[in-house]
Amino acid sequence: MTDMSEPGRAPGAGSPDGPADARAEAARRAVVDEVLARLGLRAKARLLSGSGMWSVGPEPDAGLGRLVFSDGPAGVRGEAWTPEEPSVALPSPTALGATWDAGLAHGAGLLLAQEARRKGAHAVLAPTVNLHRTPYGGRHFEAYSEDPELTGVLGAALVRGLQDGGVAATPKHYVANDSESDRYTVDVRVGTRTLRELYLAPFERIVRTAHPWALMAAYNSVDGTTMSEHDVLNNGVLRAEWGFDGVLVSDWTGARSTLGCARGGLDLAMPGPDTVYDDHLVAAVRAGRVPEETVDALARRVLLLAARTGVLDGAPPAVPAAALPAELDAAHTVRALAARSFVLLRNEDGVLPLDLPHDGPGPPPRGPGASGAVRRLAVSGLAAAVPRFGGGGSAQVFPEQLDTPLDALRDALPAGTELAHDPGPDPRTRLGAASSDAGFRLTAVLYGLDDAELARAPQRDGSVRWMGGLPGGVPLADLGRVELVGEFTPEDDGTHRLAVRGVGHFRLEAAGRVLYDGELRPEGEDPAAAFLNPPQQTFLLDARAGETVPVRLVHPVGVNGAAAGFGLVSFELGHGAPVVPDEELIERAVRSAAEADVALVFVGTTDETESEGVDRDRLALPGRQDELVARVAAVNPRTVVVVNAGAPVLMPWRGQVAAVLLTWFPGQAGGRALVDVLSGRAEPGGRLPTTWPAAEEDVPVRQVTPDSDGQLPYSEGPYIGYRAWRRGPRGGPEPAYWFGHGLGYTDWYYEALHLTAPEPAGDDRGDGRGDGDPYRPAVEAVVRVRNAGLRAGREVVQLYLGPEGPERKLAAFAVVEAEPGGTAEARLTVPRRAVQEWEPTSETWQPVPGPHLFAAGRSAADIRLTARTAAQRPD
Structure with missing residues (x-):
């Protein structure tokens, strides 16, 4: 039995855990104070701005080395945003949320740290602990869950x-x-109640229990004040109430006012060097508008971060090199994590696991649950061959190797087993990057302002993306233009499509002709959206198979690119093969499925429909994917649909297919993990971290666009996710799948639920203002479950608090495992915060009088056992 409700902290996770850690922390702070005392105002102000896109310092006078940040949270990209410097790609945060496993989240954090050290980064911008308020949120895939308890527990574990x-x-x-x-x-x-009980709750748990060394302020405002300047939430709640002693860093370009940020507690403005701090802050201090003590407080926290991460001379790092954890096998870790995240939504007649071989040690997983030998497998859908392994935007990394489902299946099948693949219609409206697989050989050539060649960089594909630095160490100010040059040798005769994607002026030449010479302009004013989701224009090129044609794409950079402060160059040459009519592609897939033992249909979102920088306007699968599934299912009763999406999608065909397996964005090892699960070598261990709707009109919270005054009211209050669905009228629409739902390859019987209330701590007043520990136990629960199936399995035991209805909420959860016929006990700790509510009038947490009803089950709607606490209130 593994208890994942709230694991203890390991040494080195933040605040000191024992005498030795306390002495080391005191030594760090002493060095910080000594450095701060010898610095002048201008030197202290320089510490508060980035020195570049990703770094702070170095400042030799302060003994500060170069402190490097890197984007996360599904990998560590480092300072280079390019396929030429690959990273390990982890499953998306929604996938991690689906594991419901704090131990796995801690392991994911260890792997991120390992990658950061390899990449020379000292701080990773992760985890994302915003909530799934609505499935229309474009960055839904980057957050864990709709529930603050699940989000907070997993986020704290990853921080540790x-x-x-x-x-x-x-x-x-x-x-x-x-x-x-x-x-x-x-x-x-x-x-304030909604803010406290939902949106602040994951941050509070993480700060109080995992003690992060840094935290990022959001772009948006809350109740009229932008978060980089929010004195009440930053200095009041975050620091004074919760005890946060780390660096509060702006989201990139999110610092907008010198006085507002300094007074609002923003320690670090990124990127730099041109920010609202530095000389602007020095002037504000000398004019008497900002006390120098304020600058000291901000600089002290930046120096403390440097000390903890080992880049401040004389200060012992929080984790010495000798105490670093053992290196993880990255390939094994991401593969196991992906399999644990997959959610089996439907499995009629035990069609899964399939009788497929596997590539691991030991005998094939035949026996109980296997559905019969597969001699012919029909695979359809573009996502089988071109999967989305991660979400778009700042979470994007480039893996060195990507296991596609199609390749993994082909590798696993023995001789004599047939596999046919038909891609079906392409759901994308934009062309993907030109690739070597399609016949392109490309090089990026950098030219100076005087037209002299400065550097060359071989390209893995047609995507040019540099941020903060250029190949060959070319100075940003010297760059005049970039040319993507090379050749294209097509495999097929016909009319190919070439595309230009980016912002600015472009000239595209192919086969001796100019296909385009013009300007591409972004929509809207969000510079990040222009970078992450730029426009694309497509052109036609007739070509013969095997005949090589020269290709050249010219992009003048100038002041609109590299000199904009980011050192940003980003554009893409796209390609599409000659078009085959969609109807013909669907017919090919249907014919193949009709002759197969099992039909696997891969569907999913695209980078156009799920990405940072833009919210979703619909939940339907893009293109004709729904039609593909329905028509394949009509000819093969053993149709298994694999959903490759980071957020809920509508599945109108879900009742017509034998099985539905959700793989999220599974990271670089998603293909092999999928074979593990399909073959039964691994059980699909995931449970839904968010509720999936059945129809667009049923979604209870839909508004993501601010009104004409720029305000976005959270008028639904605390009722999001499963609580919002419970709030609807009796007999109203049900979701397709509830929060917490997920099937395995065995069955579980819930035998008993026992509750105890430990004695309150004698020195714990619990007045809601930080006196006492809101995460000490209020109720301890033991749930005994029995594996009633024929296979070993893993169960996520979920404990909910409150009566049936919208007030019922997740209170704790645990992961257990048992052999067939075996029992397991899930030991769950319900924190005191779960039996409190925020009282807006007094602005304090108040206890909710007992007795309290607890319900244990397999999802928010599948309750197996209930029990009440004694009449006295637990806290």
Whole structure:
């Protein structure tokens, strides 16, 4: 039995755990104070701005080395945003949320720390602990869950893992950054109870229990004040109440006012060097508008972060090199994590696991649950061959090797087993990057302002993306233009499509002709959206198979690119093969499925429909994917649909297919993990971290766009996710799948639920203002379950608090495992915070009088046992 409700902290996770840690922390702080005392105002102000896109310092006079940040949270990209410098790609945060396993989250943090050290980064911008307020949020895939308890527990575990590895975690985006529309300017209007009980709750748990060394302020405003300047939430709640002693860093370009940020507690403005701090802050101090003591407080926290991460001379790092954890096998870790995240939504007649071989040690997993030998497998859907392994935007990394489902299946099948693949219609409206598989050989050539060649960089594909630095160390100010040059040798005769994607002026030449010479302009004013989701224009090129044609794409950079402060160059040459009519592609897939033992249909979202920088306008699968599934299912009763999406999608065919398996964005090892699960070598261990709707009109919270005043009211209050569905009228629409739902390859019987209330701590007044520990146990529960099936299995035991209805909420959870016929006990700790509610009038947490009803089950709607506490209130 493994208890995952709230694991203990490991040494090195933040605040001192014992005498030795306390002495080391005191030594760090003493060095910080000594450095601060000898610095002048201008030197202290320089510490508060980035020195580049990703770094702070170096400042030799302060003994400060170069402190490097890197994007996360599904990998560590480092300072280079290019396929030429690959990273380990982890499953998306929604996948991690689906594991419901704090131990796995801690392991993911350890792997992120390992990657950060390899990449030379000292702080990772992760985890994202905003909530799934609505499935229309464009960055839904980057957050864990709709529930603050699940989000907080997993987020805290990942923070511990990162910092146990000596790397600073940076939970983000503080706070209420739950959608993308007008995210720079939107003013979220939210009641204090809702803010406290939902959106602040994961951050509070993480700060109080995992002690992150940094935290990121969101772009948006809350109740009229932008978060980089929010004195009440930053200095009042975060620091004074919760005890946060780390660095509060702006989201990139999120610092807008010198006085507002300094008074609002923002320690670090990124990127740099041109920020609202530095000389602007020095002038404000000398004019008497900002006390120098304020600058000292901000600089002290930046120096403390440097000390903890080992880049401040004379200060012992929080985790010495000798205490670093053992290196993880990255390939094994991401593969196991992916399999544990897959959610089996439907499995009629035990069609899964299939009788497929596997590539691991030991005998094939035949026996109980296997559905019969598969001699012919029909695979359809573009996502089988071109899967989305991760979400778009700042979470994107480039893996060195990507296991596609199609390749993994082909590798696993023995001789004599047939596999046919038909891609079906392409659901994308934009062309993907030109690739070597399609016949392109490309090089990026950098030219100076005087037209002299400065450097060359071989390209893995047609995507050119550099941020903060250029190949060959070319100075940003010297760059005049970039040319993507090479050749294209097509495999097929016909009319190929070439595309230009980016912002600015472009000239595209192919086969001696100019296909385009013009300007591409972004929509809207969000600079990040222009970078992450730029426009694309497509052109036609007739070509013969095997005949090589020259290709050249010219992009003048100038002041609109590299000189904009980011050192940003980003554009893409796209390609599409000659078009085959969609109807013919569907017919091919249907014919193949009709002759197969099992039909696997892969469907999913695209980078156009799920990405940072833009919210979703519909939940339906893009293109004709729904039609593909329905028509394949009509000819093969053993149709298994694999859903490759980071957020809920509508599945109107779900009742017509034998099985539905959700793989999220599974990271670089998703293909092999899928074979593990399909063959039964691994059980699909995931449970839904968010509720999936059956129809668009049923979604209870839909608004992501601010009103004409720029305000986005959270008028639904605390009722999001499963609580919102419970709030609807009796007999109203049900979701397709409830929060917590997920099937395995065995059955579980819930035998008993026992509750005990430990004695309150004698020195714990619990007055709601930080006196006492809100995460000490209020109720301890033991749930005994029995594996009633024929296979070993894993169960996620979920404990809910409150009566049936919208007030019932997740209170604790645990992962257990048992052999067939075996029993397991899930020991769950319900924290005191779960039996409190925020009282807006007194602005304190108040206990909810008992007795309290607890319900244990397999999802928010599948309750197996209930029990009440004694009449006295637990806290």
